[in-house]
Amino acid sequence: MGQERIVGKPVLRKEGVAKVCGRAQYIDDLTLPEMLYGATVRSSIARGRILGIEFGVGVPWDEFVIVTATDIPGENEIALINHDWPCLAAEFVNHPEEPIALLAHPDRHLLPKAVAAVRVTYEEWPAVFSMEESERADPVVWGKDNVFKSFLMEKGDVDAMWSQADRVVEGEYATGAQEHLYIENNGAIAAYSADEGLTVWGSLQCPFYVHKSLVKMTGLPEEKVRIVQVETGGAFGGKEDYPSMIGAHAALLAMKSGKPVKIVYDRAEDMAATTKRHPSRVRHRTAVTSDGKLLGAEIEIALDGGAYSTLSATVLSRATIHAGGPYHWPNIRVRSKALATNYPPHGAFRGFGAPQSLFAIERHMDHIAEALGIAPDELRRRNLLKPGQTTTTGQLIQEDIDLERLMDRALAESDYHAKRERFARENAGARMKKKGIGLAAFLHGSGFTGSGERYLNSLAAMDVTAEGKARVLVSSTEFGQGTNTILCQIAAETLGIDYDAVEMGPPDTSVVPNTGPTVASRTSMVVGKLVHSAAVGLKKTLLASGLLHEGYATDEFVLAARTYVTQHGTLRAESRYEAPPGVHWDDQQYRGEAYAAYAWAVYVAEVTVDMATYGVVVDDFVAVQEVGRVLNPVLATGQIEGGVAQGIGWALYEKVVWGRGRMQNNQMTNYIIPTSQDIPPIRVFFEERPLGHGAYGAKGIGELPMDGPAPAILNAIAHATGKQFDCVPLLPEDMFRAMTVGEPAQEAVVL
Amino acid sequence: MSVQHYSLVVNGELKRVATHPMARLLDVLRCDLLLTGTKEGCGEGECGACSVLLNGELVNSCLIPVAQADGAEIETVEGLGANEQLHAVQRAFLECGGAQCGMCTPGMLVASAHLLRKNPHPDLAAIREGLNGNLCRCTGYMRIFEAVERAVTSVGEERA
Ligand code: FES
Ligand code: FES
Numbered sequence: 001m002g003q004e005r006i007v008g009k010p011v012l013r014k015e016g017v018a019k020v021c022g023r024a025q026y027i028d029d030l031t032l033p034e035m036l037y038g039a040t041v042r043s044s045i046a047r048g049r050i051l052g053i054e055f056g057v058g059v060p061w062d063e064f065v066i067v068t069a070t071d072i073p074g075e076n077e078i079a080l081i082n083h084d085w086p087c088l089a090a091e092f093v094n095h096p097e098e099p100i101a102l103l104a105h106p107d108r109h110l111l112p113k114a115v116a117a118v119r120v121t122y123e124e125w126p127a128v129f130s131m132e133e134s135e136r137a138d139p140v141v142w143g144k145d146n147v148f149k150s151f152l153m154e155k156g157d158v159d160a161m162w163s164q165a166d167r168v169v170e171g172e173y174a175t176g177a178q179e180h181l182y183i184e185n186n187g188a189i190a191a192y193s194a195d196e197g198l199t200v201w202g203s204l205q206c207p208f209y210v211h212k213s214l215v216k217m218t219g220l221p222e223e224k225v226r227i228v229q230v231e232t233g234g235a236f237g238g239k240e241d242y243p244s245m246i247g248a249h250a251a252l253l254a255m256k257s258g259k260p261v262k263i264v265y266d267r268a269e270d271m272a273a274t275t276k277r278h279p280s281r282v283r284h285r286t287a288v289t290s291d292g293k294l295l296g297a298e299i300e301i302a303l304d305g306g307a308y309s310t311l312s313a314t315v316l317s318r319a320t321i322h323a324g325g326p327y328h329w330p331n332i333r334v335r336s337k338a339l340a341t342n343y344p345p346h347g348a349f350r351g352f353g354a355p356q357s358l359f360a361i362e363r364h365m366d367h368i369a370e371a372l373g374i375a376p377d378e379l380r381r382r383n384l385l386k387p388g389q390t391t392t393t394g395q396l397i398q399e400d401i402d403l404e405r406l407m408d409r410a411l412a413e414s415d416y417h418a419k420r421e422r423f424a425r426e427n428a429g430a431r432m433k434k435k436g437i438g439l440a441a442f443l444h445g446s447g448f449t450g451s452g453e454r455y456l457n458s459l460a461a462m463d464v465t466a467e468g469k470a471r472v473l474v475s476s477t478e479f480g481q482g483t484n485t486i487l488c489q490i491a492a493e494t495l496g497i498d499y500d501a502v503e504m505g506p507p508d509t510s511v512v513p514n515t516g517p518t519v520a521s522r523t524s525m526v527v528g529k530l531v532h533s534a535a536v537g538l539k540k541t542l543l544a545s546g547l548l549h550e551g552y553a554t555d556e557f558v559l560a561a562r563t564y565v566t567q568h569g570t571l572r573a574e575s576r577y578e579a580p581p582g583v584h585w586d587d588q589q590y591r592g593e594a595y596a597a598y599a600w601a602v603y604v605a606e607v608t609v610d611m612a613t614y615g616v617v618v619d620d621f622v623a624v625q626e627v628g629r630v631l632n633p634v635l636a637t638g639q640i641e642g643g644v645a646q647g648i649g650w651a652l653y654e655k656v657v658w659g660r661g662r663m664q665n666n667q668m669t670n671y672i673i674p675t676s677q678d679i680p681p682i683r684v685f686f687e688e689r690p691l692g693h694g695a696y697g698a699k700g701i702g703e704l705p706m707d708g709p710a711p712a713i714l715n716a717i718a719h720a721t722g723k724q725f726d727c728v729p730l731l732p733e734d735m736f737r738a739m740t741v742g743e744p745a746q747e748a749v750v751l
Numbered sequence: 752m753s754v755q756h757y758s759l760v761v762n763g764e765l766k767r768v769a770t771h772p773m774a775r776l777l778d779v780l781r782c783d784l785l786l787t788g789t790k791e792g793c794g795e796g797e798c799g800a801c802s803v804l805l806n807g808e809l810v811n812s813c814l815i816p817v818a819q820a821d822g823a824e825i826e827t828v829e830g831l832g833a834n835e836q837l838h839a840v841q842r843a844f845l846e847c848g849g850a851q852c853g854m855c856t857p858g859m860l861v862a863s864a865h866l867l868r869k870n871p872h873p874d875l876a877a878i879r880e881g882l883n884g885n886l887c888r889c890t891g892y893m894r895i896f897e898a899v900e901r902a903v904t905s906v907g908e909e910r911a
Contacts, residue, residue: 012845019853020841020860022788022828029787181888183792183800183854233790233854234888267793480852480889634848638894642851645891668797668886676882676892 010634014484027187037108038263041101043093046127046661056117067102074219085308095307096662097273127342134339142340149313156331165287173360177656178277184233187264190250197224204243206517213244229507232479237348271666275347282360296331306345312338319353324392325361351706362440362711410624414604438715445595446700450585459513460530463572468562473505474515482635494535521700532695537573601625603708614732628699643705651710762830772818788828799885802858828857849898851889
């Protein structure tokens with residue numbers, strides 16, 4: 001570490017100049033000749049049978065292109081894990097806002113009126129709006145029993161261990177839905193001709209997910225479907241699954257009309273219709289000794305998956321594996337299930353199940369600490385995982401981790417001990433403002449869970465352009481996290497050339513190989529490694545050709561590459577994923593190496609609670625983490641800060657209000673995210689250790705910061721107020737109710 | 752309502768458009784004048800992605816009917832840098848990591864430039880306040896604050 005010229009340096013974002021000049025082209029900035037605008041007719045009820053679709057008077061319907069499920073040439077399906085998510089509802093609807101019909105017209109101003117003039121009649125059926133109703137399986141709204149997926153994960157002998165416990169501590173924790181609120185709404189443009197096939201441009205994370213789904217939906221051969229990602233204005237998981245839907249809709253209208261069609265949602269439609277973070281309920285029952293040793297636990301996780309299974313099984317998997325937190329459990333049993341309800345499907349959101357289960361364990365640790373009369377940091381310290389111990393899946397910790405050191409640093413940077421003591425003293429005399437400080441320790445697995453990376457079988461490539469510049473060819477996409485920059489840094493470092501002599505190939509499925517989806521904090525670790533080996537291959541070829549000699553400068557590389565291309569036509573090297581040695585996973589038993597590497601962190605939040613308004617202000621936030629090698633300090637710091645801000649939002653501001661399965665506050669006016677005046681100083685520290693399996697020792701980083709803020713903040717609120725709150729979001733009205741009426745902070749928000 | 756003619760001075764150039772009086776300034780900029788740097792995030796005055804300067808005042812262009820902007824001077828992100836030269840705030844955003852996905856960035860830059868014109872030496876509290884109409888979902892704002900602070904310094908240095 002430290003010898004590199006480009007890796008680890010704050011080089012400028014590749015597409016940064018285009019972004020600060022307003023030149024970057026997002027989906028709504030593009031217009032094709034003769035383009036039509038598309039809109040979606042959606043279900044107004046939560047569940048029922050469609051009886052008819054009528055096109056009301058006052059609209060020149062002959063000018064419109066109209067698509068319903070009968071126009072779908074292939075399977076009526078958005079292809080993800082199961083086969084239950086229709087592209088357009090044909091006979092039944094299972095959630096409000098489910099797409100039923102599509103309209104297109106050259107004048108986009110005519111669309112809202114036309115959509116309103118379509119009358120769908122239904123036979124309404126009883127629907128399910130809570131996990132408890134779903135568990136009762138009456139009515140059954142999905143499969144045989146409303147269960148999308150369940151897991152049982154066991155380590156040690158849980159049943160035998162309870163007798164050795166000095167104390168058993170129980171708790172129940174809940175988290176709400178969260179809207180991604182990327183500033184750019186979902187959108188896609190599709191164009192089709194029989195000769196050239198179908199092209200879809202979109203704001204999206206995973207070009208090959210959309211490709212797979214559209215091949216299935218259109219019945220076209222793979223090579224006749226082309227997906228191109230355009231500049232994407234934020235995603236956070238929200239553009240992992242849904243672009244397959246909006247892309248399919250634009251494609252259907254384009255295929256029927258023969259003209260390009262653009263569909264861009266407005267904010268209200270995006271918020272009401274697209275996916276959100278899974279709401280959760282987690283129950284803990286823990287056996288401890290009186291000196292604070294964790295003996296074992298039983299944990300039950302339930303996630304609300306919404307009406308279709310989408311990605312719920314994999315979200316649940318990550319929630320299950322992260323349920324025990326960063327602690328050593330001699331015995332543990334985790335039972336988990338993802339349940340069907342009649343909300344719009346919940347989907348991927350930064351953290352992907354881990355924030356839910358880590359919120360629970362990190363609140364629970366504070367409850368245990370209180371029950372035992374041990375300080376929260378000390379209880380954690382006695383149980384943090386160490387090298388040589390095994391995780392809840394039985395994965396041996398081989399990395400030379402030092403979690404106590406992370407904790408010490410977080411406590412020191414936040415002045416935790418002094419403040420803990422001082423606030424407790426001052427709060428006793430304070431009536432209006434009480435202060436608190438709380439912490440959370442956590443981990444986040446990098447890359448796909450278990451055998452996921454092996455199944456993905458990702459391929460990356462590098463080639464050179466006619467000008468002799470090196471080019472990274474991957475399907476990993478940029479949506480703000482820094483993919484372009486870090487992959488070019490890795491390539492430039494490995495090739496021994498300047499950062500400016502490397503560029504990204506277009507994120508276009510007809511040009512780049514399938515490097516897998518841009519999710520799961522896998523880009524820097526998994527894809528970075530592939531880019532590294534492709535770069536090694538490229539360099540070898542050039543050296544072997546005799547056109548380039550060791551000790552070369554960038555301009556010599558460029559000249560040699562250009563000459564090689566002139567002589568041979570192309571210069572290209574590929575690299576395919578190989579599992580790191582010693583990574584084994586048993587999908588049946590949920591045992592083994594769940595992730596090739598984990599990022600680790602300890603966060604500390606300091607809050608002030610106004611006892612008159614029940615407003616909570618986060619005054620200071622310390623985020624200490626070990627993410628392996630930091631590839632770009634400015635980008636990495638920005639990732640952590642952005643994730644912490646989203647975590648603060650999830651904890652204190654962002655509440656989705658539901659009414660019969662529909663989001664009621666689907667506007668930025670009444671779904672509130674943190675502004676520049678709500679965010680405390682976020683102080684980010686990296687304990688840099690090149691321990692990851694990625695190129696130059698990198699691990700994943702993007703999702704980690706979403707995991708810690710909510711429990712740290714609620715722990716701080718408990719310290720300030722002396723009251724325990726175990727649900728997020730915790731808005732002033734929730735706290736008011738709990739403090740004054742004594743009701744639980746989380747009431748069912750179903751109307 | 753019928754189509755009418757309007758003239759606007761956009762980034763120093765006189766532009767004429769024929770459109771409906773209630774057409775949003777945002778759409779006039781993006782669709783009629785093809786200045787797509789100004790973004791739409793909410794269409795209801797909440798996010799600031801559509802921020803532009805109208806006669807020097809910071810406004811949400813999604814809330815301004817073009818009739819109200821007739822004859823006005825408009826500045827957008829495209830007008831910030833002159834002659835291929837980045838404006839100090841653009842350079843600072845680039846260097847400090849103030850732009851991630853870039854969707855809030857044009858509005859954020861216009862708001863930052865506006866803030867620095869009104870108050871050439873804002874402290875952190877003034878920066879937070881000056882940008883409170885511009886939502887960013889990616890950065891957590893820290894890099895943006897740092898960028899504005901750096902722009903203050905670099906503008907100072909250029910003058911010195
Ligand atoms: S688009 Fe104008 S304020 Fe959001
Ligand atoms: S950079 Fe993405 S919203 Fe601000």
